[in-house]
Amino acid sequence: MSRDKSTLLYAETHEWVDVSEDGGQKIATIGISDFAIEQLNDLVYMDLPEVGKSFDFGEEFGEVESVKAVSPLYCPVAGEIIEVHEGLPDNLDGLNDDPYDFGWIVKIKVSDDTGLSSLMDYAAYQKQCSESA
Amino acid sequence: MDQADTSLLSQTPLDQWHRDAGAKMVPFAGYEMPIQYDSIVNEHQACRTKAALFDVSHMGRLRFDGDGSAELLDRLLTRRVVDLPVGGVRYGMVCNEAGGILDDVLVSHLKTPSDKYYHLLVVNASNRAKIVEWVKQHLDDFPTVTFSDRTELTAMIAVQGPLAMETCRKLFSFDPSRLKYYQATITDQFSKPVIVSRTGYTGEDGFELVVRAEEAARVWENVMLAGRDAGFAPAGLGARDTLRMEAAMPLYGHELDESTDPISAGLSFACNLDDRDFIGRDAIAKIKADGLKRRRIGLLPEGRRPAREGCAVISKDGKEVGVITSGGPSPTLGKPIAMAMVDIDVADQTEFEIDIRGKRSAATATKLPFYRRPKTVS
Numbered sequence: 038m039s040r041d042k043s044t045l046l047y048a049e050t051h052e053w054v055d056v057s058e059d060g061g062q063k064i065a066t067i068g069i070s071d072f073a074i075e076q077l078n079d080l081v082y083m084d085l086p087e088v089g090k091s092f093d094f095g096e097e098f099g100e101v102e103s104v105k106a107v108s109p110l111y112c113p114v115a116g117e118i119i120e121v122h123e124g125l126p127d128n129l130d131g132l133n134d135d136p137y138d139f140g141w142i143v144k145i146k147v148s149d150d151t152g153l154s155s156l157m158d159y160a161a162y163q164k165q166c167s168e169s170a
Numbered sequence: 171m172d173q174a175d176t177s178l179l180s181q182t183p184l185d186q187w188h189r190d191a192g193a194k195m196v197p198f199a200g201y202e203m204p205i206q207y208d209s210i211v212n213e214h215q216a217c218r219t220k221a222a223l224f225d226v227s228h229m230g231r232l233r234f235d236g237d238g239s240a241e242l243l244d245r246l247l248t249r250r251v252v253d254l255p256v257g258g259v260r261y262g263m264v265c266n267e268a269g270g271i272l273d274d275v276l277v278s279h280l281k282t283p284s285d286k287y288y289h290l291l292v293v294n295a296s297n298r299a300k301i302v303e304w305v306k307q308h309l310d311d312f313p314t315v316t317f318s319d320r321t322e323l324t325a326m327i328a329v330q331g332p333l334a335m336e337t338c339r340k341l342f343s344f345d346p347s348r349l350k351y352y353q354a355t356i357t358d359q360f361s362k363p364v365i366v367s368r369t370g371y372t373g374e375d376g377f378e379l380v381v382r383a384e385e386a387a388r389v390w391e392n393v394m395l396a397g398r399d400a401g402f403a404p405a406g407l408g409a410r411d412t413l414r415m416e417a418a419m420p421l422y423g424h425e426l427d428e429s430t431d432p433i434s435a436g437l438s439f440a441c442n443l444d445d446r447d448f449i450g451r452d453a454i455a456k457i458k459a460d461g462l463k464r465r466r467i468g469l470l471p472e473g474r475r476p477a478r479e480g481c482a483v484i485s486k487d488g489k490e491v492g493v494i495t496s497g498g499p500s501p502t503l504g505k506p507i508a509m510a511m512v513d514i515d516v517a518d519q520t521e522f523e524i525d526i527r528g529k530r531s532a533a534t535a536t537k538l539p540f541y542r543r544p545k546t547v548s
Contacts, residue, residue, distance in 0.1 A: 079211045081499045082475050100527075102476060104210045104499055105408050107527075126474075 040137040042071070046153065047162035048113035051076075053137065054156060056147070063147035065114045069101065071136050072166045079104040080129040086143065091117045094152030098143065110142065114152045120144040182227035183325045183386035191404060199295035201228040204406040214412050214501040216403035217372055218543075221331030223393055223404050226371075230298030231320045231380060232305065234289040238312040243277055243289055245448055246308060248432055248441040254279045256287065259352045259367055262440050263432050264293075264301060265450030269457055270428035271435065272304060273297040274420065278354045278367060290365070290380070292326075294422045308449075325386030329393055330376035330413075332543075337397040338377055342366065346377060359389060371410065373417030374543055415507060416500050418468060418539035424479060425466060425495045425509060431457050434511070436466040436538070464492065465517040468538040469508045469524070471497075471531050476506040477524040483510045484523040484530070491516045494524065500540060507540045508533070 046054040051073035055066040074080070082102040092098045092112040099110040121143050125132055132140035147153070157165065179202045188195065193204035204225065206213060216222045234243060243251040249262030256279050264272045276292045293301045302319055309317055329338060338346045344357045346366060354367035365380040381389045394402060411421070420426050425435055431454055432441040443455050471477045476498045483492035492512030500507040508524070516522075522533045 078206065079209050084475070104412060104501070105205070107478065 042137050043159045045137070045159065046113070046156035047159070047165075048111060048156055049165065050109075050111040050113075052111060052113045054113045054153070055141075056153065063150070063153075064119070065116065065145045065147050065153075066141050067113060067143050067145060068136055068141045069110070069132075070162070070166075073108075074133055074136050074140075077101065077103040077106075077108060080133060083126040083129060083132075083142075085121050085123075085126065086118050088118050088121055091115075091148070092145075094149070094155075112145070113156060114145055114147050115149040116145040116147040118143050119146050180228075180322075182225055183383040184225045184227065184327075184390055187387055187390060188225065188404075193404075193406060196407070198407060199228055201295060203228055204404070206406040206408045207404050210406070210408035210412060211501045213403055213405035213409035216401060217331045217374055217405055217409060217413055218502055219332065220401040220403070221329060221334045221337060221374075221376065221397055222372075222409065223390065223397075223402060224328040224330065224406075224410055225325070225390070225404075226328050226378070226410075227321075227325040227383075227386065228295040229321075229326055230291075230293040230295060230301065231324055231326065232291040232293060232298075232302065233318045233320045234291065235286070235316040235318075237314040239289045239315050240279075242305075242308065242312040242315050243291065244446060245311075246305065247275070247277060248448060248450070248454070249277070250442050250445050251277055251279075251289070252446075254289075256281050257349075257353050257355055259354050259369055261352075263426075263437065264304065265432065265448075265454065266428060267450060267453060269431040269450045269453030271422075271426045271430055271432060272428060273301050274422060274426055274437075274440075275301075276367075276369060278365070280354060280356055280365065282356055283358075283363070290320075292378075297422060323383055324380050325383050325389075327379045327381070327386070327390055327393065328370055328372075328376065329379065329397075330370045330372040330374045331402075332374065333397065333400045333402070334374070334376035337393065337400060337402070338366070340396050341392060349377075351375075359392065362388075364389065371417075371419055372413040373419070373539065373541055374413075411496075412498060412501055415496050415498060415509070416502055416539065416541035418509065420466070420509075421496060425511070430511070433458050434462050434464055434466070462514045464511050464513050466495070466538075467492075467510055467512055467517055468536045468540060469494075469497075469510055469522060469533040470536050470540075471506045471508060471524055471526075471533040473531060474499075474505065475526055475529075475531055477508045477526050477531065477533065481508075481527075482525040483512055483533075484525060485516045485519065486521050486523075490525075491522075502541050509538070
């Protein structure tokens with residue numbers, strides 16, 4: 038499967054969200070954009086949450102660190118972590134090379150839809166990136 | 171300074187080159203400076219294995235001409251300056267009366283081609299205005315000294331790395347290997363004057379060049395061209411910081427500040443208390459006699475999570491005993507390193523914990539520096 042970044046939703050804080058349905062339940066797969074990875078540059082460390090923990094929209098759920106700085110990962114939806122990409126912290130090169138497929142970070146069972154409506158589509162996100170670059 | 175307020179920032183004479191090379195520019199000490207061109211790690215490795223070029227024009231260059239220059243600097247610096255030979259460079263600190271560090275500096279004693287002698291003081295960009303004021307406050311006692319801030323009229327370029335010598339040999343009208351570590355001279359490149367110092371801030375051999383602002387781009391290009399086949403890379407402030415951390419060189423605002431004295435900072439080698447009087451001498455001597463309260467140490471955090479500046483250092487018995495002053499991943503060692511200021515009663519202990527944003531990491535004390543370049547014959 039190859040994720041098409043132009044069909045994903047984006048948070049202002051550079052997380053991407055891929056929403057799928059599973060038996061009427063919304064599941065959000067979350068990662069960080071190639072723009073964010075390019076800005077961070079030289080990733081060295083990632084701290085991920087435990088399965089079963091719940092986060093509110095906008096709450097910090099982990100950290101990614103580059104040589105220079107720590108960047109919090111903000112939850113772009115509200116819900117419970119149902120899966121964590123365990124191998125990712127040991128393969129940050131993989132995240133660097135393939136942020137949309139290999140580089141997924143967590144899967145979340147969405148408990149509240151309201152956050153989703155505040156996310157941007159690809160065009161709006163691109164506009165934000167071009168303005169901040 | 172507010173990041174958005176770039177209208178108040180100065181540009182170095184190499185600003186356009188950085189932008190053309192795709193550098194990521196950030197506000198730093200009143201200047202727009204390149205933090206990286208591509209990858210901090212690649213720039214770091216280029217410096218350790220080949221050579222890297224740094225634009226350090228933001229640093230202050232203050233010139234002292236006339237009789238009494240050495241005596242004035244002798245009073246302001248923790249190192250003796252009156253016996254600094256022509257061609258000599260010394261690292262020292264400017265302290266206040268209480269022994270707090272106002273800045274750490276390099277002083278050079280130089281001779282121009284027309285046989286004029288002067289002293290050049292290189293100060294931190296963030297402290298330039300403060301040191302200029304400090305100097306002016308003490309100038310009245312030395313009426314024959316002419317003091318001028320040469321920062322805006324000049325540029326400064328650092329060429330650092332194992333191949334720096336070989337390349338600089340091709341560039342100047344003299345053989346730079348004649349300079350020993352911490353020596354400087356005024357030479358020329360295509361008939362334009364260049365101050366060449368065998369100094370640097372990376373732990374590598376290399377040179378720092380001071381040229382007229384209008385010559386900066388030409389000199390930078392010449393060094394890049396001469397080193398191109400050898401793999402020279404331009405390097406930004408990001409790599410400069412990881413390199414100096416590995417070499418355990420203190421950075422003002424991190425290891426050093428006005429509430430820290432040179433002895434606690436681990437810089438007693440750069441503080442001559444017994445050969446003369448200078449501002450701060452008595453206070454520093456008293457601190458030394460009374461015993462230090464805290465000391466700088468090196469730490470190796472376990473695992474891969476870097477401990478950054480500001481993280482609390484915890485002793486084995488659970489007490490907060492200090493703070494990380496600089497920390498991050500070491501590209502050369504492939505693991506995190508950190509420097510910390512800790513209470514003197516635990517400064518010789520080996521096991522610590524670090525509170526990294528609410529999570530504890532174990533850390534082991536280690537001797538500084540973290541990295542020392544292999545000895546070579548030169």
